[in-house]
Amino acid sequence: MSLLEVRNLVVSVDDREILKGVDLDVDSGEVHAIMGPNGSGKSTLANALAGREGYKIESGTIQLDSIDVTALEPEERSHRGLFLAFQYPVEIPGVTNIEFLKTAVESHRAAHGCNEISAVEFMRNLRGLTARLELNPDFLKRGVNESFSGGEKKRNEILQMLCLNPRLALLDETDSGLDIDALQVVARGINEFRNAANAIVLVTHYQRLLNHIAPDHVHVLVDGRVAKSGDASLALELEERGYGWLEGS
Amino acid sequence: MDDRYPASDTTISTRIDRDKAVAAINDLGLPKYRTEHWKYTNPKPIIEELRESPSACPVAPTRIEGEVEILPFDCFEAKKAISEYVGSIAVGGTSSMPSLNLLNLTTGYVIRSTDSKGSVPAVKIHPSPTHCERILILVEEGASLKVIESSMGGNRVIECIVQENARLVHTRLQEATNSVEYGALSVQVNSNASYVLDQYSTGTSLRRNEITVDVLGEESSVEIKGGWNLESKSHLDSQVCVNHLVPRSRSQVKFHGVAGDDSRSVFNGRLYIARDAQHTSAHLTNKNILTGENAEIYTKPELEIYADDVVCSHGATSGQLDEDQVFYMRTRGLPNARARELLLNGFLQEVIDDELGSEILGLKPLNLV
Numbered sequence: 226m227s228l229l230e231v232r233n234l235v236v237s238v239d240d241r242e243i244l245k246g247v248d249l250d251v252d253s254g255e256v257h258a259i260m261g262p263n264g265s266g267k268s269t270l271a272n273a274l275a276g277r278e279g280y281k282i283e284s285g286t287i288q289l290d291s292i293d294v295t296a297l298e299p300e301e302r303s304h305r306g307l308f309l310a311f312q313y314p315v316e317i318p319g320v321t322n323i324e325f326l327k328t329a330v331e332s333h334r335a336a337h338g339c340n341e342i343s344a345v346e347f348m349r350n351l352r353g354l355t356a357r358l359e360l361n362p363d364f365l366k367r368g369v370n371e372s373f374s375g376g377e378k379k380r381n382e383i384l385q386m387l388c389l390n391p392r393l394a395l396l397d398e399t400d401s402g403l404d405i406d407a408l409q410v411v412a413r414g415i416n417e418f419r420n421a422a423n424a425i426v427l428v429t430h431y432q433r434l435l436n437h438i439a440p441d442h443v444h445v446l447v448d449g450r451v452a453k454s455g456d457a458s459l460a461l462e463l464e465e466r467g468y469g470w471l472e473g474s
Numbered sequence: 475m476d477d478r479y480p481a482s483d484t485t486i487s488t489r490i491d492r493d494k495a496v497a498a499i500n501d502l503g504l505p506k507y508r509t510e511h512w513k514y515t516n517p518k519p520i521i522e523e524l525r526e527s528p529s530a531c532p533v534a535p536t537r538i539e540g541e542v543e544i545l546p547f548d549c550f551e552a553k554k555a556i557s558e559y560v561g562s563i564a565v566g567g568t569s570s571m572p573s574l575n576l577l578n579l580t581t582g583y584v585i586r587s588t589d590s591k592g593s594v595p596a597v598k599i600h601p602s603p604t605h606c607e608r609i610l611i612l613v614e615e616g617a618s619l620k621v622i623e624s625s626m627g628g629n630r631v632i633e634c635i636v637q638e639n640a641r642l643v644h645t646r647l648q649e650a651t652n653s654v655e656y657g658a659l660s661v662q663v664n665s666n667a668s669y670v671l672d673q674y675s676t677g678t679s680l681r682r683n684e685i686t687v688d689v690l691g692e693e694s695s696v697e698i699k700g701g702w703n704l705e706s707k708s709h710l711d712s713q714v715c716v717n718h719l720v721p722r723s724r725s726q727v728k729f730h731g732v733a734g735d736d737s738r739s740v741f742n743g744r745l746y747i748a749r750d751a752q753h754t755s756a757h758l759t760n761k762n763i764l765t766g767e768n769a770e771i772y773t774k775p776e777l778e779i780y781a782d783d784v785v786c787s788h789g790a791t792s793g794q795l796d797e798d799q800v801f802y803m804r805t806r807g808l809p810n811a812r813a814r815e816l817l818l819n820g821f822l823q824e825v826i827d828d829e830l831g832s833e834i835l836g837l838k839p840l841n842l843v
C-alpha cells in the first residue's frame with residue numbers, strides 16, 4: 226500500500242481548472258521528482274495536497290497511509306505526516322523562528338497525545354539541526370523568514386522539515402535560489418532525513434538537485450496532467466530535449 | 475472671571491492660572507462630537523465625568539528607585555514650578571480639554587529629576603479613577619528619569635519638560651476598566667535630549683489619548699511606540715502629534731492595534747515639520763488588524779512639511795490577518811485558532827519590548843530557555 230495515493234485529482238482555482246486528473250503513487254522509502262514547465266500545475270498540486278483553501282478539489286481523492294485526507298484541514302494533514310516546503314516561504318514578522326518551531330512541535334505532540342517537550346531538550350535538538358544546516362543560530366531569534374535571503378528561506382524550510390520529521394515531504398523548488406554550497410548543504414540534509422519509512426516528492430526544474438538526491442521516479446506535469454513518468458534517466462532526457470516533445474501529447 | 479467655571483477654594487485651585495484656562499476654552503470652544511478632532515469619539519461622557527466628585531482619595535506617585543522629588547500641588551515647594559510651567563506646556567493647541575482639566579483639578583503632582591549620576595531614578599504613577607489630575611514632570615539638564623504610568627479611567631493631563639541632554643523614558647499602561655478615561659500628554663524636548671514613550675492600551679468603554687510632543691532643541695530624539703488590543707465594545711481614540719520646530723532632530727512613531735469584537739479604534743497621527751526644521755528625520759506608522767466582525771478602525775496619518783531637506787515617511791494599514799501566513803502555519807501543524815493567536819501576538823510583539831506591555835495586552839509569554 227502506498228504512503229501517498231493520489232487518484233484522478235481535479236483541482237480548480239478561482240473557477241479555473243488547473244489540475245485535470247492527476248495520479249500519483251508514492252511508496253515508503255521512495256524519492257519522486259516532479260518536473261514540468263512553468264504554470265503546469267506543480268505548485269497547485271503541492272498546495273492541494275497540503276489542503277490550501279481556495280484550491281477546490283472537484284473530483285478525485287488523496288490518501289495518506291490508506292486514509293482519505295481529501296477533506297481534512299491543513300493542520301490535520303500535517304499531524305498525519307504531510308509536510309510542504311513552500312516555493313515561496315512566507316514571512317511572519319513578530320513571530321520568532323524558535324517560537325514558531327516550538328509551537329509547531331508542540332502542536333504535533335498534542336495531536337498525538339504526547340506531553341510537552343522540555344525546553345532544554347527542544348533547544349538541544351534544534352541547535353543540532355541548525356548546525357547541520359549551517360544556519361547561524363541567530364536565525365532562530367529572528368522573525369520567521371523575516372528579511373531572510375532567498376536561500377536562507379529555503380534552508381529554513383528544511384530546518385522545519387527536520388524538526389517535524391514528516392512521513393511525506395513535498396519540497397516545492399527548494400533548490401531554487403540556493404548557491405552551490407547551500408545546495409550541497411540542503412541536499413545533505415534531505416539525504417540524511419531520507420529513510421525506509423518516509424518519502425520525498427521534489428518539485429524541481431533542475432537536474433543539479435537530482436545529482437545529489439537520486440530520484441526513483443520522475444514525473445512530468447504538463448498542463449495539469451502527468452504527461453510522462455519514468456526513472457531518473459527521464460530527468461536527464463528533459464535536460465537535453467526540453468518539454469516541447471511532451472506538450473500536446 | 476467667568477462664572478461658568480466657579481473656582482473651588484482648594485489650595486490647588488488658587489495656584490493655577492484659571493483666567494488663562496477660561497480664555498482658552500472660550501477661544502477654542504468646548505469639544506464637540508463630529509468636529510475635526512472628535513470625528514469618531516463623542517467627548518460628552520468625558521466632559522460629564524469632570525462634574526463628578528472623586529469617590530476615593532488620590533494616590534500619590536511613588537518612587538521606585540533613585541533620587542527623585544515628588545511634590546503634591548498643594549505643598550509649598552510645588553508653588554514655583556506650578557506657576558512657571560503648569561498650563562503652559564499643555565496649551566491645548568486644538569483641544570480645550572486640557573484647560574477643562576485645569577479648571578476641575580482635584581489632585582496634582584510635580585515630579586522632578588535632577589539626577590545625572592548613579593542609576594536612573596524611577597517613579598510609578600498610579601491609576602486615579604474619578605480624579606481630575608495634573609502631573610508636571612521635569613527632567614532637568616543632563617538628568618534622566620523613568621516613569622511607569624498606570625491608568626484606569628479618570629481625567630489626567632501630564633506635562634513634561636525634558637531639558638538639554640536629559641532623557642525621559644515613559645511607559646504608559648492603560649488598563650482595562652469600565653470607566654471613561656481622558657489622558658493628555660504634552661512633552662517639550664530640548665537640545666540633545668531624548669523622550670521615549672511606550673504605550674499599551676486595553677479596552678474601556680471610552681478612552682481618549684492626546685499626545686503632543688514639541689521638539690524644541692536640535693539633535694534631540696523622540697521615540698513613541700505602542701499597541702492596543704481591544705475587545706467587546708471598547709473604544710480607543712489616540713491622537714498623536716509630533717512638532718519638529720528646529721533643525722536636526724529625529725522622531726519615530728509606531729503603533730500596532732488589534733480591533734476585535736465590536737470595538738472601535740481611532741488613530742490620528744501627525745508629523746509637523748516647520749520651515750526651519752531642516753535635516754529632520756521623522757517617521758510614523760500605524761498598522762491595524764481587524765478580527766471582530768463588527769469592529770471598526772479609523773486611521774489617518776498626516777504629514778505637514780515646510781522644510782525641504784528632510785527624511786519623512788508616514789503610513790497606515792488596516793486589514794485582516796494574512797491568510798497566507800495562517801496557511802503556512804497550519805501546514806506546520808498549528809491549529810487554525812493557535813495560528814491566528816500567534817500571529818496577533820507577533821503583530822503586537824513588534825511594538826513591545828517590555829514584559830509589562832505583554833501583560834497589559836494579554837499576551838502569553840513564551841517559556842523558552
Ligand SMILES: Nc1ncnc2c1ncn2[C@@H]1O[C@H](COP(=O)(O)OP(=O)(O)OP(=O)(O)O)[C@@H](O)[C@H]1O
Nearest residue numbers: 238239243261262263264265266267268269270312
Ligand atoms: N491563486 C491562483 N489564482 C489564479 N490562478 C492561479 C492561482 N494559483 C495558480 N494559478 C494558475 O495556475 C497555473 C499553475 O500554477 P502553478 O503555480 O501550479 O504552476 P507551477 O507548475 O508551480 O509553475 P512554476 O514552475 O512557475 O512554479 C498557472 O497558470 C497559475 O497562473
Ligand SMILES: [Mg+2]
Nearest residue numbers: 267268269312
Ligand atoms: Mg511552482
